[in-house]
Amino acid sequence: MTMEQICIRLVKVDMLSPVRALNRFPSVIRCCASARTDLMRTNSSSSLKSRGSVTAAASSLCLRSRSGLNTCITAFRPPAERVPLIIQPTREFHTSGRLRALPAPLIWMVLKPLQKLIAIILGRSIRKWWLALPPNKKQLFREWTWRRRWHFVGAGAGLLFFVSLFLLTHLDESPVTGRTRLLVFSRENFMELAQVTAEAYMEEFKDSLIAPSDPRHQVVEQAVRILAERNQDIAEISSVPWTVHVVDGPTINAFVLPNGNVFIFTGMLEAVADIHQLVFILGHEMAHALIGHAAEQASLSHVVELLSLILLTAIWAICPRDSLAVLGQWIQGKLVQFLFDRPFSRKLEAEADQVGLQLAAKACADVRAGPVFWQQMEIYDQLRGEPTIPEWLSTHPSHQNRVRQLDRLVPEALELRASCDCPALPKADPRVIFHQAVKLLLDNAKKQENIAQEKKNEKERAGVILPFPQSPPVLTQGSQPQRGGVLATSALPQTLLSK
Structure with missing residues (x-):
């Protein structure tokens, strides 16, 4: 070969x-x-x-x-x-479609139940192991633990040090307010999560979205555009493309995702009395997005959840029966909810009211309409027969507290509005007009009730018993309030359009 x-x-x-x-x-x-x-x-x-x-x-x-x-x-x-x-x-390199990784907050939400399950299994296993030990081995284990008590103290101190170091290295300053806060999840993580959430909402509301040519959509879109243009000095607003989605539904709700997707229901458009209240509500929701309240709330919840896993494991290890452990776990969850989650949520809502009022002031809206909106909502809830719950049980401040806070902030917001070269406001204060209208309505209702009572007494004296006439429908419990719609005006006020 x-x-x-x-x-x-x-x-x-x-x-x-x-x-x-x-x-x-x-x-x-x-x-x-x-x-x-x-x-x-x-x-x-x-x-x-x-x-x-x-x-x-x-x-x-x-x-x-x-x-x-x-x-x-x-x-x-x-x-x-x-x-x-x-x-x-x-x-040779072969390219394929890029895979999008799941956002960190979404992964945490998926793994959250699994973490609890692991803590329950671990605590239950420790309890079974301890109950299976004979008395002499239990005594030996107690003596061994006591001899090494300083080792456990040192381990606990080291764990506390690393937890404190972790918290200190994840402190951040919130935009606009400059408040120091804890951020475990970054704004970029929530931008990715917001995109996934927006796609889910678009799929959910695809049959209820109002066309962009609808006047209600145009009003909301113009209000958002004015808010964005007049607040370009805030980087979190100027760097986000704002998109409006109006959902045809009776729910009185609106929310804004961190990536600039605005969702508002037609029920909210019917609840606001004028364009100024609409601008305030949109400013409130945009404040949530630009400050990053979703990331802040998830960060605190994540840290509290990890620390509560230690307590959850101890509950299942100490309680002698599973039924008592379930009860202890329920009590622990309620304590975390009422001591951390809900108070923090009320704090974020109050901050969004403050920042939203500033955004509306720079957009040349009448900021005096902000407190009026929450007064309208209080009356509306009363007329619907909604039960009044204590504020400490709610995730939002009460309507009365929001009105009081906004009334304190209105003078500062008016100064900010005047410094933004906005047209002068009318001398008539919407808050005074609202109080006068409510007082007049109550007086008329009281007069009608007195007249009806007198007629009833006259019929009874005459020996004729007639059924008691009903009260006027305006004040009857459970009746629908007479709310002004945002589309009652033919166009946006010149106060906003001029800017």
């Missing part, structure tokens, strides 16, 4: 690892370089591909493996000299 045949056979056998073949048989490869003509002739049978010649006196041979590594052998033959070899390894 000639050297040329050996070379061709070697390449056929070791095609899957051409580089290894070159390293093991350097002498044979030198012969292969001189026999390049024979290799190129057998290219079709050995699945080898020639890359052509580099110059008139040079040629290349590329061996391709299944791993995607191509080994190119280029042989140059200068006159009257031995043929040198140049080995050029190259790799």
Whole structure:
């Protein structure tokens, strides 16, 4: 067998690892370089591909493996000299669709029940292990624990140190207010989560979305545009593209995602009396997004949840029965909810009211309409017969507390509005007009009730018993209040359109 045949056979056998073949048989490869003509002739049978010649006196041979590594052998033959070899390894890259990783907050929400389950299983296992120990081993374990009590104290102090270090390294300053807060999840993480959430809401409300040509959609879109344009000095507003979605539904609600997607229901449009109240509500919701309240609330919940897992494990380890452990877990959850979650949520709502009032002032809205809206909502809840619950049981401040807070903030907001070159406001204060209207309505209702009572007394004195007439429907419990709609005006006030 000639050297040329050996070379061709070697390449056929070791095609899957051409580089290894070159390293093991350097002498044979030198012969292969001189026999390049024979290799190129057998290219079709050995699945080898020639890359052509580099110059008139040079040629290349590329061996391709299944791993995607191509080994190119280029042989140059200068006159009257031995043929040198140049080995050029190259790799082919294949691109595919980019996979989007799940946002960290979403992963935490998915793993949250699993963490609780692990804590329950661990605590229950510790309890069973302790109950299965004989009395003498329990006594030995107590003595061993007591001898090493300082080790446990040191371990607890070290754990407390690392927890404190973690909290200190994740402190951040909130926009606009400058308040120091804890942020475990970054704004970028919640931007990714907001995109996923927006897609889910669009799928949920796809049959209820109002067309952009609808006047109600145009009013909301113009109000959002004015708020965004007049607050361009805030980076969290200028860097976000704001998109409006109006959902046809009776729910009195509106919310804004961190990525600028605004969702508002037509029930909210019917609840506001004028465009100024609408601008205040939208400013409140935009304040939640620009400050990053969702990330802040999730961060605190995440830290509290991790610390409560230790208490949850101890509950299931100490309680003698599973029923008592379930009761202890329920009590622990309620304590965390009422001591941490709900007070913190009320604090964020109050901050959103403050910042939303500032955004509305810079948009040249009448900020005096903000307290009036919450007074309207209080009356509306009373007329619907909604039960009044204590504020400490709610995630939002009471309507009365919100009105009092906004009344304290209105003078400062009016100064801010005047400094933004806004047109002068009318002298009539909406708060005074609202109080006068409510007082007049109550007086009229009282007069009608007195008249009806007198008629009833006269009929009874005459010996004719008639059924008691009903009260006016305006004040009847459970009746629908007469609310002004935002579309009652034909167009936006010149106060806003001029800016």
